[in-house]
Amino acid sequence: MSAHAGPLASLIFVSLFVAVTVLGFWASRWHKADLGQLHEWGLGGRRFGTLITWFLLGGDLYTAYTFIAVPALMFGAGAVGFFAVPYTILIFPILFLVYPRLWSEAHQNGYLTASDFVRGRFHAPVLAAAIAVTGIIATLPYIALQIVGIEVVLAGLGLNGEWPLFLAFAVLAGYTWTSGLRAPAMIAIIKDALIYITILAAVIIIPAKLGGYAAIFAAVPKAKLLLGAGSAANWGGQSAYATLALGSAAALFLYPHAITGVLSSSSQKVIQRNAAILPAYSLALGLIALLGYMALAAGVGHMTGFAYGFRRFGANFAVPALFLKSFPDWFVGVAFAAIAIGALVPAAIMSIACANLFTRNLWKEFIDPSCSGLKEARVAKWTSLSVKVGALAFILALPHTYAIQLQLLGGIWIIQTLPAVVLALYSPRLNPLALFVGWASGLSAGTLMAWSLHFKSAIYTLHIGGIRVPCYAALSALLLNIAVSYGLSLLWHRGNDASSGATT
Amino acid sequence: MRRRVRRFAGVSLLLLPFVSMLWVASYDRALPAFVGIPFFYWYQLAWVGLAAVLVWVAAKLIGGAA
Numbered sequence: 001m002s003a004h005a006g007p008l009a010s011l012i013f014v015s016l017f018v019a020v021t022v023l024g025f026w027a028s029r030w031h032k033a034d035l036g037q038l039h040e041w042g043l044g045g046r047r048f049g050t051l052i053t054w055f056l057l058g059g060d061l062y063t064a065y066t067f068i069a070v071p072a073l074m075f076g077a078g079a080v081g082f083f084a085v086p087y088t089i090l091i092f093p094i095l096f097l098v099y100p101r102l103w104s105e106a107h108q109n110g111y112l113t114a115s116d117f118v119r120g121r122f123h124a125p126v127l128a129a130a131i132a133v134t135g136i137i138a139t140l141p142y143i144a145l146q147i148v149g150i151e152v153v154l155a156g157l158g159l160n161g162e163w164p165l166f167l168a169f170a171v172l173a174g175y176t177w178t179s180g181l182r183a184p185a186m187i188a189i190i191k192d193a194l195i196y197i198t199i200l201a202a203v204i205i206i207p208a209k210l211g212g213y214a215a216i217f218a219a220v221p222k223a224k225l226l227l228g229a230g231s232a233a234n235w236g237g238q239s240a241y242a243t244l245a246l247g248s249a250a251a252l253f254l255y256p257h258a259i260t261g262v263l264s265s266s267s268q269k270v271i272q273r274n275a276a277i278l279p280a281y282s283l284a285l286g287l288i289a290l291l292g293y294m295a296l297a298a299g300v301g302h303m304t305g306f307a308y309g310f311r312r313f314g315a316n317f318a319v320p321a322l323f324l325k326s327f328p329d330w331f332v333g334v335a336f337a338a339i340a341i342g343a344l345v346p347a348a349i350m351s352i353a354c355a356n357l358f359t360r361n362l363w364k365e366f367i368d369p370s371c372s373g374l375k376e377a378r379v380a381k382w383t384s385l386s387v388k389v390g391a392l393a394f395i396l397a398l399p400h401t402y403a404i405q406l407q408l409l410g411g412i413w414i415i416q417t418l419p420a421v422v423l424a425l426y427s428p429r430l431n432p433l434a435l436f437v438g439w440a441s442g443l444s445a446g447t448l449m450a451w452s453l454h455f456k457s458a459i460y461t462l463h464i465g466g467i468r469v470p471c472y473a474a475l476s477a478l479l480l481n482i483a484v485s486y487g488l489s490l491l492w493h494r495g496n497d498a499s500s501g502a503t504t
Numbered sequence: 505m506r507r508r509v510r511r512f513a514g515v516s517l518l519l520l521p522f523v524s525m526l527w528v529a530s531y532d533r534a535l536p537a538f539v540g541i542p543f544f545y546w547y548q549l550a551w552v553g554l555a556a557v558l559v560w561v562a563a564k565l566i567g568g569a570a
Contacts, residue, residue: 082548092555093558225534227544280556
């Protein structure tokens with residue numbers, strides 16, 4: 001068993017990469033407009049219809065790291081890794097119910113970010129800045145993990161060393177600079193086509209080789225196959241599973257890159273239609289999760305040829321190893337390109353989203369209030385570049401576990417923006433100072449819970465009246481945040497007037 | 505008034521996935537299996553499709569205005 005693929009795989013991989021690069025630069029001509037304006041560069045001029053939004057959000061939310069990490073969790077921990085499925089099921093009712101409202105606020109008032117909305121509704125620049133900083137900090141490790149996704153497949157191709165990674169990122173930075181959000185929107189089309197082809201091939205070819213699904217599930221240790229019922233005194237793995245799914249679903253559309261995707265759509269109808277057609281990706285993700293079990297059944301973890309990859313990347317090497325073992329060389333090239341391009345799309349959107357936040361809610365707010373539209377776009381371009389360079393440096397200089405732990409914390413932090421961004425859409429009388437105190441208490445409580453678990457897990461066991469309830473720390477911290485936000489708002493009883501919320 | 509009824513029905517449909525997915529005890533079991541896939545796995549995958557249909561119907565009921 002060879003440790004990596006042959007030259008044909010690399011050739012196909014590189015060709016697809018070049019094609020995507022050309023498309024990324026060409027994207028600046030698509031629906032040509034003045035890319036010197038921030039809403040054109042950073043939001044595609046809000047003109048993406050149903051289909052492009054479907055590709056963009058799909059490319060944005062189902063990242064390369066998801067495709068590597070979810071099966072890795074199934075491979076290592078079993079049933080709990082499947083929480084990704086109920087999580088992505090719950091995203092769409094939330095998207096349908098809540099986000100058309102945010103879109104409409106943003107459309108009427110020219111908001112580019114969630115913080116713009118908070119700023120406009122509450123006239124509280126500090127609260128808006130807190131929301132912006134939370135978004136940026138939560139996104140940075142997410143970008144870093146996309147780089148890990150690329151590293152894993154490069155290692156599978158036998159392309160070691162740092163130069164391929166530098167090259168990939170230089171190209172990404174180039175077309176993000178020239179084309180803005182148009183580049184990932186175009187590239188997402190190719191990425192998705194490749195991902196669907198790969199998954200279709202994987203779920204047909206691999207089970208046939210392994211003797212069917214019954215044989216695959218038979219290879220999974222019994223104790224890992226189900227979560228296992230808890231007891232009256234300890235709710236066990238099932239409450240962890242449910243809270244992970246709910247908390248992750250509530251957090252997803254608070255991430256700046258997700259909000260950027262939603263706000264770039266051309267109407268509320270586009271968002272609602274997408275809530276019905278995006279689950280196609282959830283089905284793909286569910287099947288991808290099962291790749292973790294296929295890797296178990298194929299026994300790639302014990303093969304000497306793959307020992308190097310598993311030593312370097314842990315369970316994250318399970319999917320590349322499975323593809324290397326199961327596919328012919330040329331198709332390994334296609335599958336690995338799907339994953340690597342799948343990293344570039346979200347990395348581009350995330351860096352653009354961070355740039356929008358920094359420019360609008362920190363730079364223009366506190367440093368240069370008279371900043372012109374042209375200068376706004378220039379600051380955003382430089383920010384998106386710095387964010388990418390920072391993420392790359394982080395991954396190359398520090399162990400991967402730091403990025404993974406920070407991403408875990410990022411989920412706990414980003415969900416604390418829910419009262420100010422989502423609940424405020426429904427409760428205009430929430431007090432901004434109360435929201436700020438709620439945000440701070442949720443953030444501290446969540447971080448403390450994760451710290452007490454040595455940042456290895458986000459499942460913190462609550463003790464409620466003698467019952468042990470394992471719960472996703474993001475969710476329990478959010479409940480505290482909501483209680484504080486509403487409690488103090490009621491107590492101070494000087495809520496903002498809803499009608500004064502809309503300013504430009 | 506009719507609009508309100510439609511909206512109520514639409515929102516109720518959207519709440520169904522929450523009830524079914526968060527009630528983990530109802531599906532944390534191996535049987536009945538389907539083509540060798542334990543219940544736990546195929547049931548949740550089936551809900552992906554079901555939830556998409558529910559959202560689609562809700563979109564028809566509520567229709568445009570959020």
